[in-house]
Amino acid sequence: MSRFIIRRLIWTIPVILFISIVTFLLVHAVPGGPFDTEKPRPAEIQANLMKHYGLDQPLWKQYTDYMGFTRNPSGDYAGILQWDFGPSITQRSRTVNEIFAAHLPVSATLGVAALLIAVGVGVPLGIIASLKQNSAWDYLSMALAIVGVSVPSIVIGPILILVFALTLGWLPVAGWGSFKHILMPSLALGLSSSAIIARLTRASMLQVIREDYIRTARAKGLSEKVVIVRHALKNAFIPVATVLGPMFAALVTGTFVIEQIFAIPGLGKYFISSITNRDYSVVMGTTLLYALFLVASNLFVDVTYAFLDPRIQFE
Amino acid sequence: MTKQESAARALASGRADAQGLNSENQQKVTNLWQDAIYRLTRNRAAVLGLILIVLLVLMSAFAHVVAPMHFTAGDAALNNAVPLWLTKVMPGHMETYTQISDIYPLGADYLGRDLLSRVIYGTRVSLPVGFVGALTALLIGLIYGSVSGYYGGKVDNIMMRIVDIMYAFPTMLLIILMMAFFKSSFSGAATPGTPAYEFNRINKVVDSLLGLQSGGMLFIFIGIGLTAWMGIARLARGQILSLKEKEFILASHMIGARDGRIIWRHILPNIIGPILVSVTLAIPGYISTEVFLSFIGLGVDPPAPSWGAMISDGAKALRSYPHQVLLPALFLAVTMFAFNFLGDGLRDALDPRMRGTK
Numbered sequence: 001m002s003r004f005i006i007r008r009l010i011w012t013i014p015v016i017l018f019i020s021i022v023t024f025l026l027v028h029a030v031p032g033g034p035f036d037t038e039k040p041r042p043a044e045i046q047a048n049l050m051k052h053y054g055l056d057q058p059l060w061k062q063y064t065d066y067m068g069f070t071r072n073p074s075g076d077y078a079g080i081l082q083w084d085f086g087p088s089i090t091q092r093s094r095t096v097n098e099i100f101a102a103h104l105p106v107s108a109t110l111g112v113a114a115l116l117i118a119v120g121v122g123v124p125l126g127i128i129a130s131l132k133q134n135s136a137w138d139y140l141s142m143a144l145a146i147v148g149v150s151v152p153s154i155v156i157g158p159i160l161i162l163v164f165a166l167t168l169g170w171l172p173v174a175g176w177g178s179f180k181h182i183l184m185p186s187l188a189l190g191l192s193s194s195a196i197i198a199r200l201t202r203a204s205m206l207q208v209i210r211e212d213y214i215r216t217a218r219a220k221g222l223s224e225k226v227v228i229v230r231h232a233l234k235n236a237f238i239p240v241a242t243v244l245g246p247m248f249a250a251l252v253t254g255t256f257v258i259e260q261i262f263a264i265p266g267l268g269k270y271f272i273s274s275i276t277n278r279d280y281s282v283v284m285g286t287t288l289l290y291a292l293f294l295v296a297s298n299l300f301v302d303v304t305y306a307f308l309d310p311r312i313q314f315e
Numbered sequence: 316m317t318k319q320e321s322a323a324r325a326l327a328s329g330r331a332d333a334q335g336l337n338s339e340n341q342q343k344v345t346n347l348w349q350d351a352i353y354r355l356t357r358n359r360a361a362v363l364g365l366i367l368i369v370l371l372v373l374m375s376a377f378a379h380v381v382a383p384m385h386f387t388a389g390d391a392a393l394n395n396a397v398p399l400w401l402t403k404v405m406p407g408h409m410e411t412y413t414q415i416s417d418i419y420p421l422g423a424d425y426l427g428r429d430l431l432s433r434v435i436y437g438t439r440v441s442l443p444v445g446f447v448g449a450l451t452a453l454l455i456g457l458i459y460g461s462v463s464g465y466y467g468g469k470v471d472n473i474m475m476r477i478v479d480i481m482y483a484f485p486t487m488l489l490i491i492l493m494m495a496f497f498k499s500s501f502s503g504a505a506t507p508g509t510p511a512y513e514f515n516r517i518n519k520v521v522d523s524l525l526g527l528q529s530g531g532m533l534f535i536f537i538g539i540g541l542t543a544w545m546g547i548a549r550l551a552r553g554q555i556l557s558l559k560e561k562e563f564i565l566a567s568h569m570i571g572a573r574d575g576r577i578i579w580r581h582i583l584p585n586i587i588g589p590i591l592v593s594v595t596l597a598i599p600g601y602i603s604t605e606v607f608l609s610f611i612g613l614g615v616d617p618p619a620p621s622w623g624a625m626i627s628d629g630a631k632a633l634r635s636y637p638h639q640v641l642l643p644a645l646f647l648a649v650t651m652f653a654f655n656f657l658g659d660g661l662r663d664a665l666d667p668r669m670r671g672t673k
Contacts (some may be wrong), residue, residue, distance in 0.1 A: 015483045022484075026492045030499050146659070150651040152603040154610055154623065155644040158630055162637050173634075253485045257607050260444070261630060272611050275495045287492070290485040298483075 005303065012295045019291045020080070020284070024063050025285050053089055066284065083286035090277045096285040099270065105175060107259070107266035111252035114180050114190035118247065121239070122194035126201025127233070141198060143285075148195025153254075157188040157261040174263040186261045189255065193247050197240060204236040205274065211235075238305065245301035249294045351588075354664040361660020367653035375438035378526065381421060382432035387528065389428030390418075395636055397422040405638055412635070421640060425628060430639060431475045433620040434646050439525050440609075440621045441602050441650060444535060448601030449594045451540030456547025457590065461578050463548070464555030475552065478545050490538045490604065494613040497534035522619070530619035535608065539601050550593055554586035588665040596658035599651040606647060622647045 041049075050056045052187020054065055054073050064070040066086065078084045085096035129141040165173040166185060171180050208214065209232055217231045218224075256268035267286060274282035324390060329517030355361050374381055378652030396416035400539065402409040416423070423430040463474035501515045518533040558564065559582065567577050609623030622643040 011479075012483075015480050018480050019484055022640070023492065026496055030496050146655055150599065150655045151648045152599075152606065152651065154603070154606055154626055155648050158626065158637075158640045158644065159631055161633060162640075166634055166637075249485070253487055256487065256491075257610055260611060260627075272491070272613075275491065275613075283492070287485060287488050290488060291483055294482050294485055 005299070008302065012292075012299075014262055015295060016288070016291060018289055020067060021063070023284055023287045024066070027280050028059060028062075030278065053087070066281075080288060085289075086281040088279055088282055090274075090279045090282075095165050096281050099282060100267070100285070100289065103265060103267040104269050107252055107255050107265060107268055109182065110189065110255050110258065110264065110266060111248060113186035114193065114251045115244070115248050117186055117190035118193035118197055118242070118251075120194075121190075122197025123201050125194070125198040127205060127228070129198065129202040129288075130209065131203035131228070138202075142202070145195040146199045148191045148198075151192070153188045153192065154257050154261070156191055157185070157258060160184045160188055161261075175263045176262075176266075181262075181264075185255075185258045186266060188261070189251060189258050193251060196243065196247070200240050200243060201236065204239045205232060208232050208236040241304055242301055245297040246294070249290070249297045252293065253290050340507065351664040355660050357659040358663060360656040361664070364653040364656030364658075364660065367649060368657060371438050371442060371650060372655065374435055375442050378436045378439055382429075383436040384429045384432045386428065386433045386436040388432075389423060389426055391427045393418065393423050394425050394427040395423060395632070395639075396427065397636070397638070401638060407435060409635070420594050421642060424625070425443075427631065428618075430625075430642055433625060434622070435643050436527075436620045437622045437625065437643065437646065439527055440530065440615055440619060441530070441605065441647070443525055443532065443649075444539065444605040445598040445602045445654065447536045448539040448543055448604075449598050451536065452543035452547050452597065452601075453590070453594050455540065455544035456581070457551050459544065460548035460551025461555055461582065464552035465559060465574065465578055465582070467559075471552070474547075478548055481542075481545050484542075485609070487540050487604075490542055490608065491611075491613055493538045493541070494534060494608060497538070498531065498613065498616075501534070502553070518602070527615075527619045529617070530615045530621075532619075535605055535614060538608075539604055543597065543601060546597065547590060547593065550587060550590055554589065555582055558582055558585055592658060592662040592665060595654060595661055598654045598658070602647070602650060602654075 003312075018258065047056070051073075055064060057065065057073065061070065064079075065072040066079050067079050068081030070077075072078055078086070083097075085100065087100055088094050088096050091099070125141040125144065129138040132138055161173055161184065164171045171184055172178075175181055214227060217227045222231075236285055253268070254268055255264075256272060258264070259266040259269040271283065271286045274286070333595060379385075393414060393416050396414040396419060397409060398417050399410075399415050400423070401422055402413065402415070419429045419431070421429075423434065424430055459474065459478075463471045501511050501518065507514055514533075518531060521533045521536075522528070522530045564577060564581060567581055572580075605614055605621065605624035606626070609621035610627045611628070612624075614623055615621040625643040626640050626647075629636065629643070633640055
């Protein structure tokens with residue numbers, strides 16, 4: 001088990017290296033720089049600015065400096081390796097670490113809330129549908145599921161605003177800060193995931209419920225509740241658990257549109273403005289951070305397998 | 316074993332047996348696909364989805380006939396104009412502040428362009444994105460997965476590690492980065508003869524083929540195509556790994572068939588079912604990716620009518636003119652429904668054991 005985890009951890013090194021190189025090249029291949037302004041600056045000032053941020057260095061040196069493999073022009077090792085994402089180029093007074101600290105918790109809160117909705121709605125819906133297969137409940141929840149899968153958050157968001165904020169006036173139209181602000185965006189974000197989970201739970205439950213050990217559990221006189229929760233659900237949850245990791249990652253990284261619709265000061269919104277501003281360090285940092293996060297969540301899922309199903313062995 | 320199960324099992328093992336090895340099975344092959352088509356036509360939701368897709372395709376092909384106006388035509392003086400009947404249907408007090416005009420069947424946008432026409436022309440953006448995305452994913456994924464699964468061993472190991480790395484990329488961020496790169500590098504390229512210029516020229520040809528004046532559709536195709544194939548590749552590889560140990564593949568080897576022929580004639584027909592299903596179910600994802608990109612301003616260039624851009628424009632005046640969001644949103648949702656219905660139906664038709672799963 002620990003050998004498996006260590007092997008996976010080692011494997012993340014080339015993955016992160018590759019992603020950082022591709023992102024670095026893509027970001028720097030985009031024409032125009034962070035200091036392009038309508039009115040051209042004097043050449044000396046431009047040169048000084050470039051020098052200050054190390055942008056006058058050759059590209060490979062900029063990369064190794066950024067990653068913290070080599071000493072930067074001021075003679076320090078200060079890069080990703082030291083968990084230093086560097087200064088923001090367009091926001092002089094802030095470092096990228098500070099920007100993350102300010103905006104990432106917002107996106108993460110939104111992602112967690114959406115995941116809670118996805119699991120909280122999806123799993124019960126799937127269980128009900130599977131226990132009463134081909135009943136009205138089944139058809140209703142599967143109809144709901146196909147609505148959830150088909151209607152993207154970009155459509156759900158404005159409709160929610162229209163109904164709950166503008167017409168009924170129950171919730172604030174947009175913004176961030178209180179519990180009421182979280183409800184609509186996380187619902188818009190989590191609904192399609194809840195549909196996926198509902199369908200997956202149903203299918204997996206239908207399969208598990210026909211297994212011999214369920215019959216055994218019933219035969220030895222366990223209550224229906226124990227059979228479903230302890231025996232069926234625990235096994236049926238394995239395929240669901242496999243999608244939770246990538247799903248959570250997708251939810252957190254997929255908040256761009258939701259943050260735009262609901263005017264939420266999250267990292268996604270910041271990322272998009274950084275692209276237009278050519279704020280290299282923010283774009284690089286965000287992509288790397290999300291990639292790290294994706295890798296970590298996949299690893300976490302693989303490890304939870306073992307706890308859910310001891311039959312799964314890691315070589 | 317029920318009839319459906321035996322049909323599914325036959326799907327998994329029977330098709331390639333029939334390919335030139337055993338002519339007796341030839342009859343069974345056609346029956347199998349006919350069986351699938353029969354089951355598909357019995358599935359009301361799938362038929363509805365198929366009909367909707369055909370209608371949408373016709374609408375996009377004949378947009379210039381169906382739409383009342385061209386998507387760029389408009390009268391800026393009549394911005395946000397609304398026909399009288401719509402003020403009665405929509406919530407709020409639209410009639411107190413809006414311009415009433417019956418020129419536009421469903422009102423005008425903030426530049427005075429006909430909403431209905433723009434939504435109809437919007438199918439020329441969304442449908443090609445869906446279909447081209449599916450085709451590229453299919454092409455790259457199938458070839459990549461087949462090679463990896465068929466040759467196995469070291470080749471397989473390296474090729475799948477590459478897929479693993481691609482999977483670790485935050486897809487949405489990668490597409491956004493690529494779009495930013497394409498847009499600023501190529502859209503403005505003015506020097507003839509440079510690769511960037513030629514690339515942009517192809518892009519313009521694609522746009523005009525689709526009947527859009529501008530758009531940068533090629534960039535979106537590339538962005539989606541490059542990030543969409545990994546799932547198909549993994550699926551194809553898994554299927555082939557289990558298939559290549561089967562006796563009929565051994566038999567083909569023994570009569571001296573070349574690798575290419577075995578992959579093309581014996582393996583592909585056997586795995587095409589699940590892959591077809593997975594591609595169909597992925598189409599809504601490609602469409603919504605484009606909508607997301609256009610929503611944040613990195614998708615289709617204006618004035619090309621993308622539903623995402625229309626929702627983004629309309630959302631700015633959601634309180635005053637909700638119909639400007641609802642109309643493109645409705646078209647988008649219907650399109651997504653149609654492909655999901657068809658995909659679900661295809662899966663049930665091709666593999667009845669999988670009913671109800673994703």
